[in-house]
Amino acid sequence: MALNTYADVPLNADPSGRFVPWIVALMVYLATISLMVAFSVNSIIHRWDAGFSACLTVEIPSINPSDVSEDVDNGQIRGRIIQTLLKTPGIGSVRTLSREEILKTLEPWLGEGNDLSQLPLPTLLEVEISQRDHLNGDFLKKALKTILPTIIVEDHLGWQRSILDLAYSAQVIGLLIVCMIMLAAIGTIAFTSQTSLIIHRNIIEILYLVGATDAYIARQFQNHALRVGIKGGFVGFLLSAMTFLALQFFASHLDTTIFRDGGSSMTLWAIALIVPFFITIFMMLAARFAVRLALKYVI
Amino acid sequence: MLQKKKTEDVISFDNVSLSFGPDNKIFSNLDIIIPKGSFHFLTGPSGAGKSTFLKMVYLSQHQTAGSVFLFARNTLHINHSEIPYIRRKIGVVFQDFRLIPTLNILDNVALPLRVRGVETRKARSQAAELLDWVGLEDAMQRSPLTLSGGQQQRVAIARAVIGRPEILLADEPTGNVDDEIALKLLHLFEELHKVGTTVIVATHNRSLPHTFHHPEIFLNQGTGILIPPSSVPVFRNREGK
Numbered sequence: 001m002a003l004n005t006y007a008d009v010p011l012n013a014d015p016s017g018r019f020v021p022w023i024v025a026l027m028v029y030l031a032t033i034s035l036m037v038a039f040s041v042n043s044i045i046h047r048w049d050a051g052f053s054a055c056l057t058v059e060i061p062s063i064n065p066s067d068v069s070e071d072v073d074n075g076q077i078r079g080r081i082i083q084t085l086l087k088t089p090g091i092g093s094v095r096t097l098s099r100e101e102i103l104k105t106l107e108p109w110l111g112e113g114n115d116l117s118q119l120p121l122p123t124l125l126e127v128e129i130s131q132r133d134h135l136n137g138d139f140l141k142k143a144l145k146t147i148l149p150t151i152i153v154e155d156h157l158g159w160q161r162s163i164l165d166l167a168y169s170a171q172v173i174g175l176l177i178v179c180m181i182m183l184a185a186i187g188t189i190a191f192t193s194q195t196s197l198i199i200h201r202n203i204i205e206i207l208y209l210v211g212a213t214d215a216y217i218a219r220q221f222q223n224h225a226l227r228v229g230i231k232g233g234f235v236g237f238l239l240s241a242m243t244f245l246a247l248q249f250f251a252s253h254l255d256t257t258i259f260r261d262g263g264s265s266m267t268l269w270a271i272a273l274i275v276p277f278f279i280t281i282f283m284m285l286a287a288r289f290a291v292r293l294a295l296k297y298v299i
Numbered sequence: 300m301l302q303k304k305k306t307e308d309v310i311s312f313d314n315v316s317l318s319f320g321p322d323n324k325i326f327s328n329l330d331i332i333i334p335k336g337s338f339h340f341l342t343g344p345s346g347a348g349k350s351t352f353l354k355m356v357y358l359s360q361h362q363t364a365g366s367v368f369l370f371a372r373n374t375l376h377i378n379h380s381e382i383p384y385i386r387r388k389i390g391v392v393f394q395d396f397r398l399i400p401t402l403n404i405l406d407n408v409a410l411p412l413r414v415r416g417v418e419t420r421k422a423r424s425q426a427a428e429l430l431d432w433v434g435l436e437d438a439m440q441r442s443p444l445t446l447s448g449g450q451q452q453r454v455a456i457a458r459a460v461i462g463r464p465e466i467l468l469a470d471e472p473t474g475n476v477d478d479e480i481a482l483k484l485l486h487l488f489e490e491l492h493k494v495g496t497t498v499i500v501a502t503h504n505r506s507l508p509h510t511f512h513h514p515e516i517f518l519n520q521g522t523g524i525l526i527p528p529s530s531v532p533v534f535r536n537r538e539g540k
Contacts, residue, residue: 008410010401206397209357210458211387212414213380296379 028236038174090135190290225287233276315365343518349501390459392469398443448475
């Protein structure tokens with residue numbers, strides 16, 4: 001589509017549109033930063049999700065005969081617990097920790113070199129979770145408590161899920177903000193175009209009288225929106241690029257990989273370039289659509 | 300109706316009435332046929348409906364009753380999307396010129412070609428030739444606001460004819476210019492008429508039809524009378540008034 005070398009409708013001189021490039025620049029900046037944050041949160045979520053321990057610990061205290069109704073020993077109880085665990089959906093494997101391994105975990109509290117042979121220790125089971133989504137932690141705890149009421153299950157699932165939910169919410173809010181900014185940009189240009197159409201009604205009438213089509217008149221506004229989009233988009237890009245570089249600088253001092261690792265850094269630069277492009281395209285389409293609608297029903 | 304509608308008639312008013320409210324009748328049962336390639340003067344006192352007649356021809360005003368045929372098409376059956384393409388066959392010189400003040404006169408004249416998709420440079424080149432033809436070759440880059448009424452009139456004429464229209468409508472083209480310029484402008488219209496353009500010139504000056512030996516459509520009190528050059532009226536409205 002050719003950009004007119006001059007405009008028949010003097011939209012550049014409109015007082016109503018004087019600040020639109022700056023508003024667009026601000027919107028591009030906010031949308032870019034919001035999208036960058038949403039993307040960064042997304043990569044953090046994936047990193048956390050993979051990094052969160054994919055296991056839970058089951059502690060079987062030494063059995064007090066009053067705790068169980070049947071006449072059973074430690075070995076039988078442990079066997080039933082392991083069987084229940086292995087039948088539970090989402091659990092991959094169960095391993096019983098050796099006495100040496102348990103003692104090693106206690107070293108920070110009990111110190112090294114002590115004779116702990118007489119110390120009564122619980123049985124610890126390390127349970128590997130194969131499919132986190134399939135595992136119902138509460139249901140598992142209830143099932144194990146029916147076998148041994150004093151059993152302790154450390155599943156970490158609750159707080160991990162809360163953190164992930166929080167992160168996902170932040171990501172969704174970020175994307176919603178981007179959508180709202182896009183809508184605001186589209187609305188701004190649509191209303192500005194319709195206002196300009198009314199301001200320049202006389203010129204529009206002349207254009208009609210010399211044989212201009214609705215499409216020709218709409219193209220005048222569309223090309224103006226393109227120019228405004230390019231101006232605002234460029235300033236918005238510069239602002240977001242400077243912000244991104246500053247964030248990268250601070251991130252390097254905070255010893256975090258956010259904004260800095262190669263893959264996500266490339267994606268964030270791509271976001272900084274793509275957002276102004278898309279906002280400009282949407283603005284052009286919005287101007288064209290708004291003007292054609294107004295020409296049909298208003299003029 | 301004394302004349303029969305023929306396919307070569309470019310404009311035909313068939314029993315046309317127009318009113319803006321019950322007390323404001325502009326036309327009543329008007330029958331007028333304008334053949335292709337003719338030259339007519341549209342005369343009448345102020346408020347007789349000369350400008351409104353032209354508006355109906357360039358599709359800015361619809362009648363309240365009857366039919367207007369333009370290029371053998373009923374104007375009421377022309378779609379909104381077709382109007383620009385029909386207007387491109389009609390050049391109009393408006394009484395108030397209707398020039399775009401933010402464009403220089405070269406671009407004002409080039410406008411009808413640009414809206415048709417002609418490349419800007421080519422449109423400007425043709426506009427320059429026409430401005431030369433109307434004697435404004437030295438004012439091409441000037442704003443219309445800096446021109447006199449007569450000069451603006453000539454710009455408006457150049458803009459009206461640049462698209463080689465089949466019909467040229469001029470609303471009081473001599474109203475803002477002195478006699479010498481007026482004569483010059485009318486000779487320009489004569490030149491266009493000679494190459495086959497249908498010309499209608501609305502004017503309050505009833506001596507022009509006699510000077511140029513062209514028929515006159517005299518509008519008065521809602522009726523139209525066709526007066527052949529240097530003759531007596533032969534055309535009346537339906538009531539025979």
